[in-house]
Amino acid sequence: MGGSLTRWGILGLAALAAATPLRAPQAAEVKAARVWAGPEYTRVVFDLSGPLDYKLSRQGDRVVLELASSRLAGAFGAPAATGLFKGLSSARAGGALRLAAQAAPDSRPRSFLLKPAGDYGYRLVLDLYPGKASAPPPARAAGSAAATADASAPDAVKDDPAPVMAALRSARNGTLTTRQAALLLKGDRKVVVAIDAGHGGEDPGAHGPGGTLEKNVTLAVARALAAEINKQPGMQAVLTRDGDYFIPLKRRYQIAREKNADMFVSIHADAFTSGDARGSSVWVLSPRGKTSEAARWLADRENSADLIGGVSLDDKDDSLAAVLLDMQQGYAMQASEAIAGNVLRALGQLGPTHRGYVERANFVVLRSPDVPSILVETAFISNPAEERKLRDPAHQRELAQAVMGGVRSYFESTPPPGTWFAAQAARRSGLLAVADAARDDDRAAPAGTAPDRPSRPARQTGAVASASAASRADDGVRDLHRVGRGESLRSIARQYGVSVGALKNANNMQNDTVRVGAVLAIPAG
Template identity: 50%
Template structure:
């Protein structure tokens, strides 16, 4: 046996690698261009056949963004989406002998961000361009005004339609896309919440575009929301799986997010209302965060149980209890957050149900019912629910020792006859501990 063989093999392999480096890279094919326009940025995604080299630069007079892709060409069946958002038109042509140039005509100057994504799940290589307006004005955070006596504010519910844009989510048995279903449910949920006294809803997205997970719950924090609801439609390998489910953050997820927040000086300051915590205050920061997270997780669990109970009355639930998982969208340290899996989109019967507006309305009403019950039992201070609770307490009287019906009537500025009528009393005698309704007006 020739003992030099392994050495020769290594030398040959090295030569092959060297020759490969000297040869031009294999030409990449551009298969498709997809464009999504959101309120904050426009995303353009090129589906490409493999890794590629590219460069981006901008021009003004008029505003344009130029993308040069080395050793590339359009595939024979190339599909291009229509321009949208910040893009007016998209043009392309050859640059030199082998490169491809794509020109984006813009409504205004942009700040581009780009990255190449490797294959993942059903996607191949993707070149992603996110275009942000240069002139974008950041929202100014204001201190919440103190409410005048006798007035109240609405509770704010942030509704997050899962997936969106290039992320379709799960695909149903007949081709329904989760991102479409979740947006339809979210819009219906917003509609019924906005009709409810004392409640206002806002959507994290109101169109077909993608929002990173952390930005979704940050939108709730920026809005000073009282509750965050992320809407999804589950999928499973077995088409027989069915039923809705409600999820809250697992303790492991809370712990990992706590570490991230404590490592971020901006987040630390935010936790204590703008008071900066320096490195000597790690213990104080940890205690404050632990208190905040503990209260938030307790509230999340309480509202989740109410929503789960309500949804179980309008259809099957996948399990008979609230579930826990480390979902990124549930990691807000100070906004109670739940994730609702409305049904299994992979189940043909439930897919049909999710596509039926009447069924989506039932789902929305069930979620609203649970949310309403939670805020009635735990009204945030200063809200309409808290004011109504105080009014209800004011309209009731618990009989104490030595009180008679006439004494109670005089105390509340009403008559004995009115007290008898509203409480359906047949006599004037009352007992200690009785709860009487006080006539209004």
């Protein structure tokens, strides 16, 4: 081996380094302190003039930080009690400064030093976590109490929307099965959209030339987006943070997974060294990020029974686990691309986009393997004109409405199984009566009959054609047409070379009004 370190020697040194607290052999002045209380822990941050040597100990309900050869700045003021932090006192002990933080009973402390970054110098961080008896509360559903969010959260892990699309196709072909009918009829679940306000707490994000902080803009837009989502039938919003506190990046998408989110939207505001850069952008995970995250999941799966798309990986062999994970990641990335494209087009109607196409990066918050995820850069906060807009509550609502439009259009085109959107898709396509007939057939079936046999097509009247009847040649129907925006009965008739009267007769229509999304039977001849 020569003079090189062996693998185990390197690991041993790494373990020793991890077990050794971060220390610096010099004193410092404690300039200020501030506190943020989040739903999972409370963070106390002490601003320092430089690195220092410190020790942490627990004395009853007090967490004591002993700072060697250090002192308080003359303008230092103790922060107010917040969350698990109940107060701060200081004293001299020999040549050391003792800071005693009064903490909630059974809270668990964790401390570490941070090096200078951005506008901040050295910082000593004290995190207080709730004890085992008081588990951290779940992420709040925007606009309602946490209890309400728990009561309305979906009780099943979401599925690939492919079964819904297959059911719709089967109904159009007159081969709808009872199981597919049940899938279409179970339209009681709301889709859950997790909204992540970027940065927060001690992490302010980018600074605008007028002093605007990204963390404040992202929270305002996230709240506005949550309000828009909660106004929509069949949708529910969950905020990863609903206040000025910091959440680790990985924890943000973990919250979305815990809430069985159908989609994750992270809100940010871009910045550049030049004030000329402008426009919004939308990002998805890069292929490199997908590969690295897959490697992490497969490496850690022996220690975790976490679910990927509803399937545990810890009891699968390596090859099967890799295939299952790749399939789930492939679905999530494909859905992310579709969502991002919808949102970017909606933002383009509000103002300029930065590049005009969906961009890709290995952002941590986009790494969820089974939740479609996008990151929205609302505008460049470094651009003075865009900074003024980002501060405007009216513009914040417009941004939220644009993002909402892109999100909603995705769910309308690709409805998750068992959701309100899936049921609406069935109704728009005139398939609900077919599904009802399939369910009725199953109820009337003799004992021992296979439940998944093809159901008889149902006769339907009204402005929307019976999809099953449209599939039968003896009904004189040659095609189906879904009504798009701007189309009229007359333009559709011209497109297929039939008369308006024949089109109305084939669909049992009493007037010339057609609804966007409706499916019309096109008569033969």
